[in-house]
Amino acid sequence: MRRLPLLKICGLRPGDDLSFLRHPAVTHVGVVMVPASRRYVAPEDAGPLVRAAKRIRPDVTAVAVVSGGSCDEIGEAARRAGVDVVQLHGGEPQGIEDRLRKAGFQVWRAVAFDPGDDETSFLDTVRSHAAVADAVLFDAKPPSDAKPGVTGGHGRTFDWDRLTQMAVAFNFDWWVAGGITPENVRDLLRRVRPVGIDVSSGVEAGGRKDVGRIHQLIQAMEAWGHESLSIS
Ligand SMILES: O=C(O)c1ccccc1NCC(=O)[C@H](O)[C@H](O)COP(=O)(O)O
Numbered sequence: 001m002r003r004l005p006l007l008k009i010c011g012l013r014p015g016d017d018l019s020f021l022r023h024p025a026v027t028h029v030g031v032v033m034v035p036a037s038r039r040y041v042a043p044e045d046a047g048p049l050v051r052a053a054k055r056i057r058p059d060v061t062a063v064a065v066v067s068g069g070s071c072d073e074i075g076e077a078a079r080r081a082g083v084d085v086v087q088l089h090g091g092e093p094q095g096i097e098d099r100l101r102k103a104g105f106q107v108w109r110a111v112a113f114d115p116g117d118d119e120t121s122f123l124d125t126v127r128s129h130a131a132v133a134d135a136v137l138f139d140a141k142p143p144s145d146a147k148p149g150v151t152g153g154h155g156r157t158f159d160w161d162r163l164t165q166m167a168v169a170f171n172f173d174w175w176v177a178g179g180i181t182p183e184n185v186r187d188l189l190r191r192v193r194p195v196g197i198d199v200s201s202g203v204e205a206g207g208r209k210d211v212g213r214i215h216q217l218i219q220a221m222e223a224w225g226h227e228s229l230s231i232s
Contacts, residue, residue: 006196046081140178155201182216
């Protein structure tokens with residue numbers, strides 16, 4: 001079987017059924033620490049949630065998703081949450097990557113995949129982020145009516161084929177997020193070869209994480225893993 005990409009289930013909230021963590025395909029979990037998000041988890045609730053996840057899977061990597069804020073606020077929120085990675089999703093202060101890394105966190109930079117006509121300038125921007133982060137996470141551009149700060153989690157996909165074309169020039173770790181579902185993940189993996197995928201809306205039912213949908217997603221990833229290599 002082909003090696004599966006890493007898998008982050010993002011947007012966990014207190015009270016979610018965390019039993020999906022028993023499946024080894026899930027390698028990362030995310031908590032959204034953006035107050036304007038419907039998935040917002042306050043620092044005092046994020047700590048117990050991350051600890052509960054790590055009790056089930058001590059090796060799971062916990063990610064705090066932030067959008068804006070000062071270096072001190074973000075560092076303190078991540079420390080209280082007990083996460084391993086901070087995923088920067090908005091206009092954080094310059095130099096924050098260095099500060100967070102010195103404080104012991106890995107840092108990911110989310111980038112809306114929107115190269116437009118100026119691929120060179122988009123690539124320059126991506127490379128400048130990659131130079132100071134541990135990974136870049138490509139996500140869909142938020143809709144124009146999104147609340148300020150809610151720069152992700154909209155269940156929208158982007159042009160995966162264009163990403164694949166551009167990715168030949170990447171020499172850093174990159175993830176794909178945005179609108180991934182159990183129904184489209186096999187198609188995604190046939191087109192794109194990221195280090196990992198990040199999924200939120202596509203594994204929800206009634207606005208909460210759904211263990212059945214997460215297992216369907218993993219089954220679809222495994223089905224891709226078992227495909228004959230000649231298909232891709
Ligand atoms: O999920 C949110 O509500 C959110 C709010 C503000 C900034 C980022 C947010 N999510 C970031 C993520 O990592 C999501 O998993 C990613 O955008 C994919 O989401 P989806 O398209 O819903 O699968």
